[in-house]
Amino acid sequence: MDKLPTTVLDAIEQARSRAADPLAVFVYDLDALARHVREVMAELPAGVELYYAIKANSEAPILQTLLPLVDGFEISSGGEIERLQAAASDKPFVFSGPGKLDSDLRAALNHGVAAIHVESLGEIDRLQRIGAELGRVQAVFIRINPELPATLSSRLAMAGTATPFGLDEADVPEAIRRVEACSHLRLEGFHVHAMSHQQQVERHEQLLDLYLQRWTQWKALATRPGTITHLNVGGGIGVDYLSRERFDWARLCRHLEQRLGELRDAPLVRFEPGRFISAFCGYYAIEVLDAKSSHGQHFLVCRGGTHQFRLPVAQGHDHPVIHLPATGRAPSGAPRPWTIVGQLCTPKDVLSRGRQLVDAAVGDLLVLPLAGAYGYNISHADFLCHPRPEQLFIRAEGRRGGAG
Ligand SMILES: *Cc1c(COP(=O)(O)O)cnc(C)c1O
Numbered sequence: 001m002d003k004l005p006t007t008v009l010d011a012i013e014q015a016r017s018r019a020a021d022p023l024a025v026f027v028y029d030l031d032a033l034a035r036h037v038r039e040v041m042a043e044l045p046a047g048v049e050l051y052y053a054i055k056a057n058s059e060a061p062i063l064q065t066l067l068p069l070v071d072g073f074e075i076s077s078g079g080e081i082e083r084l085q086a087a088a089s090d091k092p093f094v095f096s097g098p099g100k101l102d103s104d105l106r107a108a109l110n111h112g113v114a115a116i117h118v119e120s121l122g123e124i125d126r127l128q129r130i131g132a133e134l135g136r137v138q139a140v141f142i143r144i145n146p147e148l149p150a151t152l153s154s155r156l157a158m159a160g161t162a163t164p165f166g167l168d169e170a171d172v173p174e175a176i177r178r179v180e181a182c183s184h185l186r187l188e189g190f191h192v193h194a195m196s197h198q199q200q201v202e203r204h205e206q207l208l209d210l211y212l213q214r215w216t217q218w219k220a221l222a223t224r225p226g227t228i229t230h231l232n233v234g235g236g237i238g239v240d241y242l243s244r245e246r247f248d249w250a251r252l253c254r255h256l257e258q259r260l261g262e263l264r265d266a267p268l269v270r271f272e273p274g275r276f277i278s279a280f281c282g283y284y285a286i287e288v289l290d291a292k293s294s295h296g297q298h299f300l301v302c303r304g305g306t307h308q309f310r311l312p313v314a315q316g317h318d319h320p321v322i323h324l325p326a327t328g329r330a331p332s333g334a335p336r337p338w339t340i341v342g343q344l345c346t347p348k349d350v351l352s353r354g355r356q357l358v359d360a361a362v363g364d365l366l367v368l369p370l371a372g373a374y375g376y377n378i379s380h381a382d383f384l385c386h387p388r389p390e391q392l393f394i395r396a397e398g399r400r401g402g403a404g
């Protein structure tokens with residue numbers, strides 16, 4: 001489980017030989033990304049699409065790798081539209097998220113957005129005005145924050161509780177009435193992105209069951225239910241950073257297939273995961289700068305830190321670590337527990353605690369896997385004015401493209 005692909009290992013070693021200072025680098029295995037996504041797409045039942053939520057990782061080589069494989073993209077800002085344009089995407093995209101600017105909405109319409117997920121009554125009115133201004137009739141999905149049984153809520157719940165996302169079910173009749181009254185809007189579907197980081201397939205099955213049950217009820221609120229064709233069930237498929245067991249995507253797809261087969265008015269279903277798509281392909285490699293003990297605890301102080309890889313603190317977990325001893329040294333002796341920290345002058349700069357490593361020493365490399373989603377891009381890279389880490393994107397035969 002803790003074996004690095006040789007291509008990743010080679011890229012790290014080459015980066016180190018080029019670097020004047022000790023290393024901190026992100027490496028993304030684009031072949032592994034493509035393989036994983038092909039498998040994910042192959043499981044989708046008929047009538048089910050998958051859009052990639054690019055906020056998980058919108059670096060150009062990631063988008064270019066995904067472009068031929070996924071059905072489309074989900075974006076949440078004007079800046080993300082620019083990212084898609086820069087990747088020369090001709091795939092459909094949809095736009096969700098709170099606090100959309102008028103300029104973002106205009107850019108989305110001008111680039112032919114497939115659907116806008118409206119998050120409030122006010123946004124419906126604004127979009128109507130912009131549609132009229134641009135002379136367009138825009139397809140919209142109403143984003144719903146449904147009532148959820150307590151058993152289905154999670155730590156990162158984005159629905160079933162008070163959130164700034166979407167409309168409460170009590171407001172859905174009014175939202176439908178408003179969209180129907182808007183000459184420049186066309187209601188095409190409903191959208192629910194209820195949680196992030198769902199690790200249990202059973203619970204996600206129950207969530208989909210619940211959405212499909214409500215689908216019929218929500219649709220029935222419309223004057224012409226027949227024109228409402230789509231149900232976007234969001235993302236939120238989790239990654240187990242600790243056990244590293246993969247979410248049983250195939251099982252979820254078979255379950256959905258069966259449920260859709262049972263429905264008389266089955267919607268076209270759209271998934272929009274981010275994390276589950278790009279997490280596995282990324283690695284963060286850092287070099288040990290110092291090894292010390294303090295009040296009975298052992299610390300490895302490394303190049304980089306949580307300002308480059310905020311994920312472990314954001315998730316509140318101790319990230320797995322692969323230890324690469326400096327060349328020429330065969331580690332021996334008993335393992336001892338280490339706290340892996342970065343270069344920041346704050347006690348919060350902790351990447352992992354209690355890592356059992358054998359003979360860890362200055363100059364060794366530590367590699368943090370599962371760093372391809374919500375890793376570098378959610379981090380506060382300018383804190384303390386350290387230089388930003390290099391990001392390397394590797395493809396077959398060691399051909400490498402650098403960026404950022
Ligand atoms: C963030 C987000 C996603 C992707 O979530 P993951 O947990 O990364 O799968 C999908 N849809 C919306 C609306 C989002 O905000």
